Amino acid sequence: MMTCVLAALLLQDASGDAFRAQIDALKAPDVAWRGIAWRTCLLDGLKASREAKKPVALWVFIDRPADDARC
Amino acid sequence: MFSKEEVVRRINRDFIPVALKAGKVANPPDDPEGRLYREIGRSMPAPQGIGVLNSAGKVLAWSLMFDGDSDVTAFFEACLGSFRESPDAARPLPVRRWMSYPGRKLEDAPDPGVALDVPAGHPAGRRCPATPGWPEGTLACRVVGRAFRDGKPVADTLRQEHYAEDRFELTPDAQRALASGEGRFRLPEEVARALVSRAFLGVLDVNPLGAPGGRNERQVLDLWGRREGALIHLEGTSDAAGGHDRAGGRTDGRLWSHEVRLSWRGLIEVGEGRIVRLLAVAEGRARLKWGNERMFPADASEVSRLPGGRPIDFDGEVRFGVEGRPVGPDEIGAGPQEGGPPPAIRRKMERLQKALAERGGRGADRVRGFLERFGPLMKEGRFEEAEALLDQALRSLPD
Numbered sequence: 001m002m003t004c005v006l007a008a009l010l011l012q013d014a015s016g017d018a019f020r021a022q023i024d025a026l027k028a029p030d031v032a033w034r035g036i037a038w039r040t041c042l043l044d045g046l047k048a049s050r051e052a053k054k055p056v057a058l059w060v061f062i063d064r065p066a067d068d069a070r071c
Numbered sequence: 072m073f074s075k076e077e078v079v080r081r082i083n084r085d086f087i088p089v090a091l092k093a094g095k096v097a098n099p100p101d102d103p104e105g106r107l108y109r110e111i112g113r114s115m116p117a118p119q120g121i122g123v124l125n126s127a128g129k130v131l132a133w134s135l136m137f138d139g140d141s142d143v144t145a146f147f148e149a150c151l152g153s154f155r156e157s158p159d160a161a162r163p164l165p166v167r168r169w170m171s172y173p174g175r176k177l178e179d180a181p182d183p184g185v186a187l188d189v190p191a192g193h194p195a196g197r198r199c200p201a202t203p204g205w206p207e208g209t210l211a212c213r214v215v216g217r218a219f220r221d222g223k224p225v226a227d228t229l230r231q232e233h234y235a236e237d238r239f240e241l242t243p244d245a246q247r248a249l250a251s252g253e254g255r256f257r258l259p260e261e262v263a264r265a266l267v268s269r270a271f272l273g274v275l276d277v278n279p280l281g282a283p284g285g286r287n288e289r290q291v292l293d294l295w296g297r298r299e300g301a302l303i304h305l306e307g308t309s310d311a312a313g314g315h316d317r318a319g320g321r322t323d324g325r326l327w328s329h330e331v332r333l334s335w336r337g338l339i340e341v342g343e344g345r346i347v348r349l350l351a352v353a354e355g356r357a358r359l360k361w362g363n364e365r366m367f368p369a370d371a372s373e374v375s376r377l378p379g380g381r382p383i384d385f386d387g388e389v390r391f392g393v394e395g396r397p398v399g400p401d402e403i404g405a406g407p408q409e410g411g412p413p414p415a416i417r418r419k420m421e422r423l424q425k426a427l428a429e430r431g432g433r434g435a436d437r438v439r440g441f442l443e444r445f446g447p448l449m450k451e452g453r454f455e456e457a458e459a460l461l462d463q464a465l466r467s468l469p470d
Contacts, residue, residue: 014302016338019350023392026215028228032074036082038090040201042107042128045089046189049126055154056124057086057147059073060115062093062275062421 074229078143085151086123091201093118094417098449100200103190108200110187112446114166114180116435117424123150127160128187130180134172135428146172160186170432177432204404208243210346211402212395214269218357219388232273232359232385239269241395243345250341255297258305263292266351267309270391271331273359273383276421279313279329286316294335305337305351324429327361331389349395359385363429416449419461426468434468441467 038059039045049056072078082088091111097118099108107128114130115122122133131153137143146169157164163182170177193199205211214237218225228234241262248259257263267290268280276282280290294307314328337351361383427435441464449457 014299014338016340016348016350019336019338019352019392020394022352023215023350023394026217026224026390026392028217028234031228031234032076032079033229035076035079036073036088038088040090041199042089042091042201043104043190043192043199045087046107046124046126046128047191048087049124050159052087053126053158054085054087055126055131055150055158057082057088058111058122058124058130059088059090060093060096060111060119060122061090062119062417062424 072137072143075140075143078147081144081147086147089124093420095200097420097446100197102194102197103188104193104200107187107189109446110183113183114168116168116170116177116432117427118420119424121146123147123154125154125158125160128189129157129160129164129183130166131157131164132167132169134169135424136171136175138171138174142172170428170435175432177435198404205240205398205402206243207398207403208246208345209398209402210241210246210349210395211398212239212241212265212269212349212393214238214391214393216270216272216389216391218272218385219354219390222388224390225387230383232383235272237269239265240398241265241346241349246341246346247344249296249303249339249346250344252296252303253298255295258292258294258296258307260292263294263309266294266335266353266393267292267311267333269393270309270333270353271311271329272357272385272389273329273361276325277313277327277329277359277361277383279311279331282313285313285327287311287313289313289330296339301340301342301347303339303341305335305339307335309333309335309353324363325361326363327359329357329359329361331355331357333389333391337393345397346395347397349393351393352391353393354388354390356387357385357389359383416458416461419458419465423461423464423468426465430468437467438464 045056096108096112096115099105110128111130114133116133117135120133120135123131125131132150134146137146153164156162163184165179165182167179168177169175198204216235218233225233245259245261249262268278271278276285278285279287281287289310289312291308291310294305294309296303296305310332312330315325333353333355335351335353337349339349340347423438427438441460445457445460
């Protein structure tokens, strides 16, 4: 029943608000794998390494292209 | 692995985290920054892995996997010791390497013997190789997918069969083809395929429309547009099924099947032959099984089988959302799609890496010989020859 109501709303949705709300509802705000703020620029990472006197933890990966940083 | 609380805490506290795409390490630009990438690639035991660098860009250690959960933090702890010994280019150290830390050690790689030039920034007018640009007018689309149970989203967002995010781009030509539609019309295949090919959960290797080492068995892209002025209402269904491909008798042992059936709705706003915004949702069911006949025991730690993954058996409700917008001014530029290596090379690199891991490193010496010739070919853009070398490397692996 809810699905039918939602479908009817979506069909009438010329502004896109209902679609956007449904997409937003799918997103998980605080996924654990975003707990590490990976830098994607090697030069930027090495500069930070020199300044902070910390080594670089390097992850070379083959994965989905978004920041879907799990393995 | 990077979702474990202790690992996250240690990396954030003691390290500068940097993530690089394997394709960039294998095919770096020909400049000082590219030489840093190349030096990273020189000592890598496989096309992907976890390592530690000092501040001069020199690799201190690599590991592809870890014997157990606690060995991940132990690896990073040991690397802190190496960093204290060699924080910069002043003191050479060999690169310590493991197939799996600490139980399966590989031969050390020698120090490069020279200090690498670390540029202060990218060459004038060049983008960072990690953030390639796109042609003006490209539509950047973000995808979110989620498993549902009893009408509610599954709470777990760690496992990719429960939650995934992805992105894809639609070319200006594909948008133009869509924007020319009038009345009720079938979506151009490039647009329909782009949408459906990203609407799946699980790792990249289980794309039912086409995955490395996979075979598509069914594809129905029955997506339609209905034009109302500047708006196109999207509706229709898709049905995709695929699985492992045994053609030729050589695989890395993967066994999988994946079916995704979806109903789609959406709204696309067009103007001047381009998409101004795209919003789409899809819901339906998916059945996914993933495993490997050479897979480690089911009770082994997930970090001990990183490249091959873990068994997946999912059968349930799934929903997807897609949002598209034109790329912004800071995203426009030359990108990897221009003159880059063919996708088959990336897929074969991935197969090779997984096959090596599943054999516990057996055959690595033979493969290394091929990879030493692979890098220069990629650098010169001789992709066909590079791909042939990868084929030889795959065939050289012991059963």
